[in-house]
Amino acid sequence: MGSYYDPDESRRLEKEALSFSRLAVEADRKNLKPLAINYYSRAIDALSRLIEREESQSLKQFYMKKIREYRYRLTYLRGEVAGKAGDGSIASYSNTFSKQDAPILEEETLPWLKPFKSSITWEDIVGLEEIKKIIKQSIVYPIQRPDLFPLGWPRAILLFGPPGCGKTSLAAAISNEIEAEFYPVDASMILSKWLGESEKRVAELFNFLRSRAMRGVPVILYIDEVDALIGIRREEVGGEVRTRSQFLKEMDGLNNKDNYKIPLFVIGSTNVPWQIPPSFVRRFNKRIYVPPPDFESRINLFKYYLNKVKYEENIDFEALSEKTEGYSASDIRDVVQTAYLEVISEFFESGKVNVEGATPRPLTMDDLLDALNRVRPSISMQSVVAFQNWNNKFGSK
Ligand SMILES: Nc1ncnc2c1ncn2[C@@H]1O[C@H](COP(=O)(O)OP(=O)(O)O)[C@@H](O)[C@H]1O
Ligand SMILES: [Mg+2]
Known part of the structure; x- marks a missing residue:
């Protein structure tokens, strides 16, 4: 794993972000603008640090949404404090706001839960x-x-x-x-x-x-x-x-x-x-x-992902598989993708992209070997044991 992930530290930050945002909303409702500004800023700060550590994509998105909401609110409040005319929508804003922060379960639907349609077979x-x-x-x-x-x-x-x-x-x-x-x-x-x-x-x-x-x-x-x-x-x-x-x-x-x-x-x-x-x-x-993936599966993974692009016939699948012990299926997809992106950017940079009828050249064994050096395996022998x-x-x- 690249970055150090400490769930306890994340939960602590989460708590901090949550209490600042509660304080901010409360100050906002009571029309204590300078205080609200202070708390919203601290909530944004805590949320930004939280996003850096958070691994869950859905939570990251959720925090981003909160940051956007608070920034929007900050812009408005700062305008107010500086004496510019606001749109006077504090009340309605606070209303939507409290609705969002309340536990959001309404009879039959669970707003935080969505069925997911995937086409994978x-x-x-x-x-x-x-x-x-x-x-x-x-x-x-x-x-x-x-x-x-x-x-x-x-x-x-x-x-x-x-x-x-x-x-x-x-x-x-x-x-x-x-x-x-x-x-x-x-x-x-x-x-x-x-x-x-x-x-x-x-x-x-x-x-x-x-x-x-x-x-x-x-x-x-x-x-x-x-x-x-x-x-x-x-x-x-x-x-x-x-x-x-x-x-x-x-x-x-x-x-x-x-x-x-x-x-x-x-x-x-x-x-x-x-x-x-x-x-x-x-x-x-x-x-x-x-x-x-074992030796055989790694061969098949390379074939599966290479079949989605153009490649030269002399690809040595067994050699690729031998070199990719410890690579997950997802790593192997990354290898092929990295190699392919290289070919594509070459296509753009050479200007061939503007030539009518031109297509990117097929992937070669060398492209793949280069990519292999750049994508590191994510599975250690230790963890497999x-x-x-x-x-x-x-x-x-
Ligand atoms: N057995 C596999 N065959 C083909 N692609 C795979 C395979 N396993 C993983 N992948 C690729 O890696 C991505 C992440 O896989 P995922 O199923 O989420 O793994 P996990 O849940 O074990 O972390 C998939 O979207 C797919 O592109
Ligand atoms: Mg998964």
């Missing part, structure tokens, strides 16, 4: 044939013939393994195959204090998904980095224990008699399975290792 996932089969068996068969499963079936699947090797892709592909509603959430979004109390959000989430699934349409909840939701942290800012036990309760609920005909599945993914407490590990009835050990102990046989 099994063919887009190179290798992992055995794993595809296990996932299909666990989900497709019970959905097609629930009557053949009088004892119920596994409701919760844990996919574990290094990043960039297909966990999210597998969950999206199975959702497409069974035409399920697919709800990817990331744990930090659930835990974020910005949306109210986390344990309530967990309960609402499951209530909502059950109500969707009761209509007979399969529903898949995909929790990315589930370790962040249920792993135990060094410094807890409060509420985590309640959130964990709510989640535990919901996981147990998946398997109880009343729910057993409802096609609701939970797929969790993690790069650090050893951070998940044993009580949670047990609740995932299937635990599947999604390993880094750790995954294998964990798989031996806890993986489904």
Whole structure:
């Protein structure tokens, strides 16, 4: 990993940002402009630092949105304080504002949760044939013939393994195959204090998904980095224990008699399975290792990604595969993309782009070898051993 990521430090910053913004909104409502200006600026400052550390894309976007809102408000307030005429919209602004910051759950819809439509299919996932089969068996068969499963079936699947090797892709592909509603959430979004109390959000989430699934349409909840939701942290800012036990309760609920005909599945993914407490590990009835691509798969990955562009015939796929031990599937895509972008910029810079009918030259082996030097492998040998050990102990046989 390039940058040092300390979740506790992020949560501390989050708390700081949140309290400054609460103070700002309150001062704003009471028309204490200079104070509001001060607090909005500090909230923006804390949010900017938070964005730098935050790994969750959805949270990053959420924080950006907050920064934009506060900046907008600051511009207005500063104008007011400087004596320029404002548009007098403090009241209406504060109204929308408080609505946004309140826990935002309205009857049937969950505004922070959106079904996600992806077009990914099994063919887009190179290798992992055995794993595809296990996932299909666990989900497709019970959905097609629930009557053949009088004892119920596994409701919760844990996919574990290094990043960039297909966990999210597998969950999206199975959702497409069974035409399920697919709800990817990331744990930090659930835990974020910005949306109210986390344990309530967990309960609402499951209530909502059950109500969707009761209509007979399969529903898949995909929790990315589930370790962040249920792993135990060094410094807890409060509420985590309640959130964990709510989640535990919901996981147990998946398997109880009343729910057993409802096609609701939970797929969790993690790069650090050893951070998940044993009580949670047990609740995932299937635990599947999604390993880094082996020699054969790396060949196929290069072929898969090169087939999307033009390349010379003398590419030595075996040599590429040999040189890419420790590269994730996503790293290999980056290698091909890096090489391709090089060819494209050459095409632009040489001016050929303006010649009618001209096309970029095909990729060569040398382009790929150059790119290999620039894209570093993201999987260490050490971590692979750790995954294998964990798989031996806890993986489904
Ligand atoms: N097995 C695979 N075959 C083809 N592409 C893959 C594969 N695994 C990952 N990728 C590429 O890497 C990206 C990230 O993969 P993802 O499924 O999110 O991995 P993970 O969830 O394990 O981190 C995908 O969008 C895809 O482009
Ligand atoms: Mg992923």
